[in-house]
Amino acid sequence: MSINIQKNQWLKTTVVLCSFLWGFSLSAAEAIQSLDLTPTKLSFKASDKKTATLKTTGTTEVTITSIKITGTNKGEFTFSTAPDKNCGGKLAGGKDCTITITFSPDLKAAGARTAALEVVAADDPKFAYKVDLTGTAGTATPTDAAGPTVDLKPNPVDFGNQPVKTPSKEKIVTLTNTGQADLLKISLKITGDNSKDFAFTTDPADISVAPPKYTCGGTLAPKAKCQIKITCTPAAAGARKATLEVTSNAKSSPDKVDLTGTGTEAVQAATATLTPAAVDFKTQAVKTPSAEKTVTLKNTGKTDLTKLSVNITGDKDFTTTNDCGTTLAAGKTCQIKISLTPKTAGDKKATVEVKSDKTSLDKAELTGTGTEVAQSTTATLTPAAVDFKNQAVNKPSAAKSVTLKNTSKTDLTKLSISITGDKDYTTTNDCGTTLAAGKTCKINISLTPKTAGDKTATLEAKSDKTSLGKVELTGIGGDSTPTTTAGKVTADPAKPDFGNVIVKTSTNKTVTLTNSGKDDVKDLQITLADATGEFTTTSTSSTCGSTLGAGKSCAVEITFMPKSVEKREATLNVASGKTSLVKVPLMGMGVEYPSLKALAIDLTATGGNPVETTVKINGGVSLADPIDFKSSLTVKKNQPIIISAMISSLPEQDIGKEIDIIAIGYYVREPDLKKADAPSAENCDPSLVTNVEQGGYYIVKNDNPQDYCDWIVDGGAEGGWCVDHKTRDKEQATKHYVEKWDKNLATLEPLYTVVPDENGSLILSEQNKMVMYQGTIDGTGHVCVYMGYRTLAEGEGTPVFLIFNEDPLMIRVTD
Known part of the structure; x- marks a missing residue:
């Protein structure tokens, strides 16, 4: 089945792919007319001003090459565009601008006048929107024809927001005598409700003095211009308004200009503190992340801190995350977590600085030292660093393992394992005194802090006094937690990750608490520690009561609704009275996806x-770090x-039919690009491919079909779209299709096919999950990506309906 060209519509079929990794392709429809100019007719009286609106019809930016007046009486019509909505140059997709047309007929000759406003765009220079x-x-009277006339521009004049009792910058009103006789007896004054808030920059009485300070003297010759300069000094907060009045011998006198402005209260200076003021990471193995250290930001002022930013200057080996958001309320705190991953050995120094609307609030100094971890050529120790994070004082940690491998062809003899540094670390191993060639053994390490604070040490393995390698050990001694006999409570999952969630939308996860002890847990307390309030839970979303019986379980449902594009963390605290039982770390990422125009096609219609x-x-494409979808x-x-x-729908839809999920792309290699300087829809053209073996149409699917199961479905892998879907075997799943796409939507191979659930439902709602590809592209060129689904006729498997993104996601890959 193919798609025919509709009236006034070019159906553009494009295929795209992320060349060597995955991809998919589809078709997209674009109208020939990229602009809409309305209305199509305007009728004027003398001195009338009327407007026309120019708007892009799609989401693609359009370049305006000319705007002009044509026709028999083109000299008696003029046009202008609003400064904040300039129609010249480029007009973004989905945007509009305003063109103002003024009719100024020659009063010496009465009668009808005709002309046309014409707009030409770069995408079709031979076509004009009109x-x-x-x-x-009307017939001019001798007085009208020969007398002076006043033109004041701009009108109105807005001074915008201005601090109370602070003078604004000057704004200029230009007075022009557009008549045929001298403009006489010019005088100025400001009237109105807030006339005292507006002032001339010199005494208006001086206007008639020669030479005048305003350049507007008592007389203004025909076609001459002069300037009137005004400032605004709001006496109070809120809207301020007045009127500039110009009196003269013109028939229109007094001529007026509206003056407006808004008084704003001065913002109290922001105050905040960072504690501690200095953070020392001590020694840290090269290319190994340190344990996170925390700096607390507190708003010590009486007003909210807005437009917050947290930045590190200095050594780039320090990285930071925070839960501060962009606003911190008065008296509140947030946490900034910092890590050091030395790229090289040596001292590392940096400064973390917090700003509010570009004003510095406070700084904390960061220091540390990168150390090389020597490794033997005959053996390896992995991992090269072990972090025990926070560990309660006087309480042994869970053991962590390090593997020693003999990579040589001879036995390692006289083996010894030792720890230097903090004495709170202990170790056991099954290595013995000899390790055969090619064999491995385990070294178990535990941390039992005797005091609070940082704990650092080095584990070293030797063979006959020759070092085989070292492992850096880090941890933090925290406050001791009393042992509870009420029961042993575990959480599943232990570290819920909510993944990427669109800002201001929500997703839920359930944490199951199980008492695996022999005694009931009484006075069960469940609380959330979340500085931003983006993780929430309620008593109605929990099946847990005040007692959790031995061997019993209960569930807590947690909602994550991010407020901004940032990584977020919180903690679900479970306690028996005041005794902590388990802390469950929560994490999630707020993201924003660009809106892509959806194209729906009825395939049962001819063509x-x-x-x-x-x-x-x-949808969007982003670097893996930082995440910012475009x-x-x-x-x-x-x-x-x-x-x-x-893909979402509000209100929700029950598709109720078998469907194909399609994920398709077209890859154009570097030599074949039509436009190489940036991502461009011009490169989404199958005809550009000259070497099918290197460019073309691809489908690449992960070996694990469950990786796709959270796209467009409530219930994830347990229901909805993933029920009984037809998975391919491994060989088929990783196959590359390097032939050019034949543009036949009916036979296009799907990513997979899914069927309705046992109730005959396939629900498309406003809270649908996402399909995600994360990886790299190992060839240069251009990738265009389309995704969507098509419904199938019952019992036949024939496509009857198709929907996908008309605007492709575009990726330009360079060396």
């Missing part, structure tokens, strides 16, 4: 027919990226 202009000029739909498609991105070859998408 508004027909008509007007009527296919675009139809209306409530389905929305959001509809197009330029990346380096082999640079880690994430491609993520979501």
Whole structure:
């Protein structure tokens, strides 16, 4: 089945792919007309001003090459565009601008006037968008024809927001005599409710003095101009308004200009503290992340801190995350977590600084030392560093293992394992005194802090006094936690990760608490520690009561709704009275996806027919770090990226039919690009491929089909879209399709096929999960990505409906 060209519509079929890794391709429809100019006709009287609106019809940016007046009486019509909505140059997709047309007929000749406003765009320079202009000029009287006339611009004049009792910058009003006689007896004054808030920059009485300070003297010749300079000094907060009045011998006198402004209260200086003021990471193995250290930011002022930013200057080996968001309320605190991963050996210094709206609040100094971890050429110790994180004082940690491997061809003899540094670390091993060639053994390490504070040490393995390698040990002694006899409570999952969630939408996860002890847990307390309030739970979302019986379980449902694009962390605390039982770390990431235009096509119509739909498609491509999804991105070859998408519907839909999930792409290699300087839809053209073995249409699917099961479905892998879907075997799943796409939507191979659940439902709602690809692209060129689904006729498997993103996600891959 193919899709025909509809009236006034170019159906553009494009296929795209993330070349060597995965991809998919589809078709997209674009209208020939990229602009809409309304209305198509305007009728004027003398001196009338009327407006026309120019708007892009799609999501693609359009370049405006010319705007002009044509026709028989083009000299009697003029146009202008609003400064904040300039129609010249480029007009973004989905945006509009305003064109103001003024009719100024020659009063010496009465009668009808005709002209046209014409707009030309770069995508079709031979086609002009037009508004027909008509007007009527009455017979001029001798006085009108010969007298002076006043033109004041701009009108109105807005001074915007201005601090109370603080003078604004000058704004200039230009007075022009557009008549044919001298403008005489010019005088100025400011009137109105807040006239005292507006002032001339010199005494208005001086206006008639020669030479005038305003340049507007008592007389203004025909076609001459002069300037009137005004300032605004709000006496109080709120809207301020007045009127500039110009009196003269013109028939229109007094001529007026509206003056407006808004008084704003001075913002109290922001005050905040960072504690501690200095953080020392001591020694840290090269290329090994340290344990996180925390700095607390407290708003010590009486007003909210807004537009917060946290930055590190100095050594780039320090990294930071925080839960501060962009606003911190008065008296509140947030945490900044810092880690050191030395790239090289030596001293490391940096400064973490917090700002509010570019104003520095406080700084903390960061120090540490990168150390090389020598490794034997005959043996390896892995991992090279072990972090025990926080551990209660006088309480042994769980053992952590290090593996010693003999990589030589001879036995290692006279083996010894030792720890230097903090004495709170202990070790056991099964290595003995000899380790045969190619064999491994385990070294178990435990931390039992005797006091609070940082704990560092070094584990070293030797063979006959020759060092085989070292492992850096780190940890923190924390407050001791009393042992409870009420029961042993565990959480599943132990570390819930909510993944990427769109800002201001929510997702839920359930934590199951199990009492595996022999006694009941009484006075069960469940609380959330979350500085930002983005993780929530309620008593109605929990099946846990005040007592958790021995061997029993209960569930707590947690909701994550991010407020901004940032990584978020919180802790679910479970206690028996005041005795802590388990702390469950929560994490999630707030993201925003660009909106992609959804195209829906009825495949039962001859040639296919675009139809209306409530389905929305959001998606983007981002670097793996930091995450910031965009509809197009330029990346380096082999640079880690994430491609993520979501299809949703509000109100929700029950599709109720078998469907194909499609994920398709088209890869154009470097030599074949039409536009190489940036991601461009011009490169989403199958005809550009000259070497099918290197570019073309690909489908690449992960070996584990469950990786896709959370896309567009409530219930994840347990229900909905993943029920009974037809998975391919490993060989088929990793196959590359390097032939060019034949553009046949009916036979396009799907990523997988799914069927309705046992109730005959496939629900598409507003809280759908996302399919995500995370990895690298190992070839240079251009990738265009499309995704969507198509419904199938019952019992036949024939596609009857197709929906996908008309605007592709675009990735430019460079060396």
